[in-house]
Amino acid sequence: MTLLTPDEYQLLRASFTPRWWLLLDFLVASGCRFSEATALTPADVDRVNGLVRINKAWKRTPDGYELGQPKTRRSNRTINLPSSLIDRLDYSHEFLFTNSDGGPIRIYSWRTNVWYKSLEKAQRKDPKNPDKPVLEKDVRVHDLRHSCASWLLGKGVPLITVSAQLGHEDTSVTVKIYGHLDRTAGQAAATVMADMLP
Numbered sequence: 284m285t286l287l288t289p290d291e292y293q294l295l296r297a298s299f300t301p302r303w304w305l306l307l308d309f310l311v312a313s314g315c316r317f318s319e320a321t322a323l324t325p326a327d328v329d330r331v332n333g334l335v336r337i338n339k340a341w342k343r344t345p346d347g348y349e350l351g352q353p354k355t356r357r358s359n360r361t362i363n364l365p366s367s368l369i370d371r372l373d374y375s376h377e378f379l380f381t382n383s384d385g386g387p388i389r390i391y392s393w394r395t396n397v398w399y400k401s402l403e404k405a406q407r408k409d410p411k412n413p414d415k416p417v418l419e420k421d422v423r424v425h426d427l428r429h430s431c432a433s434w435l436l437g438k439g440v441p442l443i444t445v446s447a448q449l450g451h452e453d454t455s456v457t458v459k460i461y462g463h464l465d466r467t468a469g470q471a472a473a474t475v476m477a478d479m480l481p
Contacts, residue, residue, distance in 0.1 A: 362448050
């Protein structure tokens with residue numbers, strides 16, 4: 284698991300062509316799995332209330348891909364997203380995020396043709412500008428999901444809310460993966476003890 288800071292995310296994002304910025308922003312803001320985000324349709328978005336309903340995901344089969352249920356029962360969820368992100372989505376296709384032909388994005392080809400090339404660009408040092416910051420971390424697409432959780436927890440969003448946002452089957456999964464990042468309760472305990480000591 285690799286966690287990006289917001290600044291590191293911006294370095295990574297800048298290495299992609301603008302065509303992909305919205306997908307990246309959606310992944311890191313929502314915490315969706317790639318298979319869930321790329322299965323979303325315009326009907327899954329409540330633009331008035333800023334809600335996105337996640338109720339399907341792409342599954343790889345011997346014959347190709349098919350739409351199926353998300354990973355777990357609790358992965359069927361409705362999440363809130365900023366209206367600034369929801370307003371930027373393209374509602375003119377069958378799916379919210381599409382390939383250059385307007386069809387669904389396939390993770391294997393997208394990762395090879397877009398992700399790896401852009402990541403390499405983000406990590407490449409510029410001999411003409413040695414002080415230009417580069418991304419020093421090796422990042423997987425799934426690490427945008429991990430980064431979402433770390434950003435939310437870092438800003439004091441309760442672990443149970445983060446668990447629901449990510450669609451974990453049980454909060455114990457969230458605690459196991461991200462519990463070390465949740466310092467809210469620890470800080471509250473320190474404040475209580477500070478008040479008790481002379």
